[in-house]
Amino acid sequence: MPNGVNALIQTLVDAGITTCFTNPGTSEMHFVAALDTVPEMRAVLALFEGVATGEADGYARMADKPAATLLHLGCGLGNGLANLHNARKGKVPVLNIVGDHATHHVQYDAQLQSDIETVARNVSSWVRTSESTAALCQDAVEAIAACMGPPGQVATLILPADVSSGEGGVPVPLPKIPRPTAADDATVAAIARALQGEGRKGILLGGRALRAPALMAVARIAAHTGAKLFAEVFPMRLERGAGLPPVERIAYLAELASVQLTGLDQLILVDTKAPVSFFAYPGKESYLVPEGCQLHELASPRQDVLGSLEKLSTAVGAGQATPALQPLKRPDRPRGKFTADKVCKAIGHLLPENAIIADEAQTSGIMLAMYTAGAPRHDVLTLTGGAIGQDLPNAVGAAVACPDRKVIALAGDGSAMYTIQALWTMAREQLDVVCIIFNNRAYAILNVELQRVGAIGAGEKAKAQFDLNHPPLDFVRMGESMGVPSRRATTTEEFTAALEHALRTPGPHLIEAIVPPTLAGLKLRVLPHLLQSLAKLPLPVARALKRAIAP
Ligand SMILES: Cc1ncc(C[n+]2csc(CCOP(=O)(O)OP(=O)(O)O)c2C)c(N)n1
Numbered sequence: 001m002p003n004g005v006n007a008l009i010q011t012l013v014d015a016g017i018t019t020c021f022t023n024p025g026t027s028e029m030h031f032v033a034a035l036d037t038v039p040e041m042r043a044v045l046a047l048f049e050g051v052a053t054g055e056a057d058g059y060a061r062m063a064d065k066p067a068a069t070l071l072h073l074g075c076g077l078g079n080g081l082a083n084l085h086n087a088r089k090g091k092v093p094v095l096n097i098v099g100d101h102a103t104h105h106v107q108y109d110a111q112l113q114s115d116i117e118t119v120a121r122n123v124s125s126w127v128r129t130s131e132s133t134a135a136l137c138q139d140a141v142e143a144i145a146a147c148m149g150p151p152g153q154v155a156t157l158i159l160p161a162d163v164s165s166g167e168g169g170v171p172v173p174l175p176k177i178p179r180p181t182a183a184d185d186a187t188v189a190a191i192a193r194a195l196q197g198e199g200r201k202g203i204l205l206g207g208r209a210l211r212a213p214a215l216m217a218v219a220r221i222a223a224h225t226g227a228k229l230f231a232e233v234f235p236m237r238l239e240r241g242a243g244l245p246p247v248e249r250i251a252y253l254a255e256l257a258s259v260q261l262t263g264l265d266q267l268i269l270v271d272t273k274a275p276v277s278f279f280a281y282p283g284k285e286s287y288l289v290p291e292g293c294q295l296h297e298l299a300s301p302r303q304d305v306l307g308s309l310e311k312l313s314t315a316v317g318a319g320q321a322t323p324a325l326q327p328l329k330r331p332d333r334p335r336g337k338f339t340a341d342k343v344c345k346a347i348g349h350l351l352p353e354n355a356i357i358a359d360e361a362q363t364s365g366i367m368l369a370m371y372t373a374g375a376p377r378h379d380v381l382t383l384t385g386g387a388i389g390q391d392l393p394n395a396v397g398a399a400v401a402c403p404d405r406k407v408i409a410l411a412g413d414g415s416a417m418y419t420i421q422a423l424w425t426m427a428r429e430q431l432d433v434v435c436i437i438f439n440n441r442a443y444a445i446l447n448v449e450l451q452r453v454g455a456i457g458a459g460e461k462a463k464a465q466f467d468l469n470h471p472p473l474d475f476v477r478m479g480e481s482m483g484v485p486s487r488r489a490t491t492t493e494e495f496t497a498a499l500e501h502a503l504r505t506p507g508p509h510l511i512e513a514i515v516p517p518t519l520a521g522l523k524l525r526v527l528p529h530l531l532q533s534l535a536k537l538p539l540p541v542a543r544a545l546k547r548a549i550a551p
Helices: 004-014 026-037 049-063 073-079 081-090 103-108 116-121 133-148 161-165 185-196 212-225 254-261 305-316 340-350 368-372 391-401 413-419 422-428 444-452 460-464 475-481 492-504 518-533 539-549
Strands: 019-022 042-045 068-072 094-100 126-129 154-160 201-205 228-231 238-240 266-270 294-299 355-360 378-381 407-412 433-439 486-489 509-514
Touching: 004 026, 004 133, 004 161, 019 026, 019 049, 019 391, 026 068, 026 094, 026 154, 026 161, 042 391, 042 422, 049 068, 049 073, 049 081, 049 094, 049 378, 049 391, 049 413, 049 422, 068 073, 073 081, 073 094, 073 116, 081 094, 081 154, 094 116, 094 133, 094 161, 103 161, 116 126, 116 154, 126 133, 133 154, 133 161, 154 161, 185 212, 185 266, 185 294, 185 305, 201 212, 212 228, 212 305, 266 305, 294 305, 340 368, 340 433, 340 492, 355 368, 355 391, 391 407, 391 413, 391 422, 391 433, 407 413, 413 433, 422 433, 433 475, 433 492, 444 460, 475 486, 475 509, 486 492, 492 509
Parallel strands: 019 042, 019 068, 068 094, 094 154, 126 154, 201 228, 201 266, 266 294, 355 378, 355 407, 407 433, 433 509, 486 509
Antiparallel strands: 238 378
16 A cells, blocks of 8 residues: 555646645655655755745646645745745646644644645635545545636645555546536627627637637637737736737736727627726726726636637637738847847847747836737746746746747846746756846836825835845856856847857856836837837827826
8 A cells, every 4th residue: 555645646647747846844754755656756846935836837837737836834835825826816727735744743833833724725726634644635636626627726735744654545536627618609699799799899818818729719700800809917828929819918007008998899808807907096997997898708717718719709700710810020130228128129039939938027028028029939928916026936837847948037136036046946957948137226117106106205215125236136146056057248239149049058047137227218218119019009008108107
């Protein structure tokens, strides 16, 4: 008879969960020891739990199946919470396995004792402490089924040390997961009528609706009915580039999002919810659906998205329509003064076929979507829950899931510092990741937010909370110290050459781009590009943006 944890790992592997991102402690020692008995399970060590959880998130986004994490009691799980929050918001399946004290030890309230279930509940839609070795594998398959959804969810299985080491565990096969159903006929017919009627129509896509097959189906509907395609502001995974239908992402700035949506009479939601502002700002709307616009839901996150779109396509007669597809079109090699804009342009110029971009570039990435729109086909992973520190771990997970694809991780200097230890895992696993750190020596976006919320009386002490220049961070030394070949770029030519080198040389790389904060010159310099990237929206956008930056 295998002991509990052997049977557990076998159960995971049998269910297709073959990767575990770990940061173990004493209560997980039986799990760690059992890893060698199940060769199909890959274990990837992370040096902080927030890295492990972000890795599991990035992995699942690209592998379309969950990875496990192995975390140490309530404190370890708590350290991983921000990236589990991002996974939850992105509806990404993650299976946490959290070790706990042996059941007979709990009464003593030892140092690491805490209420793990309470920590887990904030992010997990399924939480259970396994009570016996005999029940463990059944608990595990229920956790796996819960996290696979749809929608994808975080499930947390808490594993007391004596349950994991006990005898009598027997692997349990994953039960058949029921197929989600497509939108019913009445819903499809009502939406078909709305799309065939008068007025301006939009289709807002999220989750699985931003994957290639769904995009092709919805692009036919759009071509046939004149509806405009939008993507939710922070998609968990967006397939885009040459050969795919272009989709306009809703802007982070609510003022801009309102302008994008202004005038819509019908808005169809597909695997997403109605757009809302990230935060509440004085005098500005929180709910972004324009007044008078009729809202419809074709498919909820629980439903069959592709099947629903195909039904709708048939209902509107779009089966033979020719979808508008993005032609291959790259920007020229960038030249001149070095800015974040030039970094984005260089990425658009050089992006390899089938790349994965993990984007947490914050203010420095404003131009990225425009410069990469016509690049070869690629995937973009974004900051689904707004909790920064996702990007470098996400890139690790994506690279583990897709060893044949180049991963490009774009992070602001502030964001990168939350989970910088991910570099070490990249080096240890020799992952094909190019990390580009925009070192603008600031939490630049918070300077903008300070104005937007209308905070009064911000002086030197307030501004100092956004300054990262005293002392300046040295990402080249950080990268090198963790085993990642690293270069600093202070000119456009240096950066482009460094990117060329990194893209043609396997293994991890870091490029520290020393750039000025982008939004500092936004009104004057970047605005025309921004308008262009928002499909040449005219003057109202400029006005809205000005109001946003300098109310
Ligand atoms: C977990 C978490 N902590 C803090 C924040 C608040 N926050 C949002 S953006 C930001 C700074 C980002 O700085 P950086 O990555 O350097 O990008 P920049 O603003 O300079 O473009 C901070 C601290 C957050 N969103 N999430």
